[in-house]
Amino acid sequence: MESGDLKIAWARQYMPVLSSIRKRFVEEKPFSGMTVGMALHVEAKTAVLVETLAAGGAEVHITGCNPLSTQDDVSMALNTRDGIHSYARRGAGVEEYYAAIDRVLDARPAITIDDGMDLIFRIHTERREVLDSVIGGCEETTTGIHRLRAMARDGALRFPVVAVNDTPMKHFFDNVHGTGESSLASIMITTNVLIAGKRFVVAGYGYCGRGLAQKARSLGARVIVTEIDPRRALQAHMDGFDVMTMGEAAPLGDIFVTTTGNASIITERHFLNLKDGAILANAGHFNVEIDVEWLESHADSVVRRDGIDTYLLDRKAVHVLAEGRLVNLATPKGMGHPVEVMDLSFAVQALSAEFIAKHGRELAPGVHDVPSAIDEAVARLKLASLGLSIDRLTPEQETYMSSWTIGT
Ligand code: NAI
Numbered sequence: 001m002e003s004g005d006l007k008i009a010w011a012r013q014y015m016p017v018l019s020s021i022r023k024r025f026v027e028e029k030p031f032s033g034m035t036v037g038m039a040l041h042v043e044a045k046t047a048v049l050v051e052t053l054a055a056g057g058a059e060v061h062i063t064g065c066n067p068l069s070t071q072d073d074v075s076m077a078l079n080t081r082d083g084i085h086s087y088a089r090r091g092a093g094v095e096e097y098y099a100a101i102d103r104v105l106d107a108r109p110a111i112t113i114d115d116g117m118d119l120i121f122r123i124h125t126e127r128r129e130v131l132d133s134v135i136g137g138c139e140e141t142t143t144g145i146h147r148l149r150a151m152a153r154d155g156a157l158r159f160p161v162v163a164v165n166d167t168p169m170k171h172f173f174d175n176v177h178g179t180g181e182s183s184l185a186s187i188m189i190t191t192n193v194l195i196a197g198k199r200f201v202v203a204g205y206g207y208c209g210r211g212l213a214q215k216a217r218s219l220g221a222r223v224i225v226t227e228i229d230p231r232r233a234l235q236a237h238m239d240g241f242d243v244m245t246m247g248e249a250a251p252l253g254d255i256f257v258t259t260t261g262n263a264s265i266i267t268e269r270h271f272l273n274l275k276d277g278a279i280l281a282n283a284g285h286f287n288v289e290i291d292v293e294w295l296e297s298h299a300d301s302v303v304r305r306d307g308i309d310t311y312l313l314d315r316k317a318v319h320v321l322a323e324g325r326l327v328n329l330a331t332p333k334g335m336g337h338p339v340e341v342m343d344l345s346f347a348v349q350a351l352s353a354e355f356i357a358k359h360g361r362e363l364a365p366g367v368h369d370v371p372s373a374i375d376e377a378v379a380r381l382k383l384a385s386l387g388l389s390i391d392r393l394t395p396e397q398e399t400y401m402s403s404w405t406i407g408t
Helices: 003-013 016-028 044-055 072-079 094-106 118-124 128-132 142-153 168-191 207-218 230-238 292-298 339-362 372-386 395-402
Strands: 035-039 059-063 084-086 111-114 136-139 160-163 199-203 222-226 255-258 278-282 301-305 308-313 316-321 366-369
Touching (some): 003 044, 003 072, 016 372, 035 044, 035 118, 044 059, 059 094, 072 084, 111 118, 118 128, 118 136, 118 142, 136 142, 142 160, 168 207, 168 278, 168 316, 168 339, 199 207, 207 222, 292 308, 339 372
Parallel strands (some): 035 059, 111 136, 136 160, 199 255
Antiparallel strands (some): 301 308, 308 316
């Protein structure tokens, strides 16, 4: 077997939920005659989702959603399968990146699946002729949903999009556990430094930040959290973390990870106060949380290693991982979320795509929640794969829960 196929086979064995969905899709062919266009991180777990959709009768055209996260052997392996076309290449420049997005759109997808809204943005700007073929879309990540909601508010979104990110099954496992574990794994394998005993600064105490802070603490780090939301800050405090501003954290931290989905979190005024040898990484969607541009234009010198750029500022070293892009995916050995986590997120994707195929034409343009039946179905399939059973409401409990007169 080629290396891409081996990687896909490895991932597949830890994705029991997608496997069971795939079995049903083979029988029912919910995407028969449809083209699905995707812009996701092209690596082994995504390949299992792609295979699942293709098994359901879809012709799939896929490209990357980040030029550094593509695994070329997986992209090549996908191209050997019937009905699947991958245009992703690791390290693609801006022109090639957008040319690949255009090739996906040239296939006139009926369903789009995005991680960061690249396809939908392009369809609504440069490629408006594609609007005719699209029934609806699915969006994987927080940042993409924020942008889609802004588009919908402005009346600019022309078709229904399911907010796959906004489900308990995604938030609880992908953002919290997936980002937490995979960002730490990537930092450790890229730098080879010890986490125990380090001052570890997490910017943002949302789903991703919470997971990261908890897991860094469990490795022995002394964790500092920075926030702008008073409720989240208080939650971090009561969860036992030190809370302060980034200005206060800058001279204290050994390792910094941004998870805000916002811009300009670590900038000039922080860089100048960092300890010599501070390590900076970003786990938020876009590479705008650490002001790498400022470092590029103001550093006295830069040393580039695999996945680490070291900027010398007045004889102090500042190490930036993965050029400030998603640290869990964009370092040379970054593998993204653990397989089991993506099994859940991609199961929600597969069932949401099926929902669009069946009901997309009945939905109004705008951002739609994942039907809770889908979320629950994924949780039940996962529990079944683990051999775990849970209680069911008794008729008496159902009556109690739905009554307002009992208990008075
Ligand atoms: P969230 O909305 O739950 O959390 C973001 C937190 O950052 C909020 O508590 C917010 O108050 C805080 N924040 C905003 N501006 C800030 C600032 N200037 N300083 C400090 N805190 C600030 O979002 P979630 O789900 O945690 O996602 C965060 C980012 O991570 C998004 O960009 C999302 O797309 C990305 N993401 C990355 C993944 C990965 O694999 N690395 C996986 C899932 C999401």
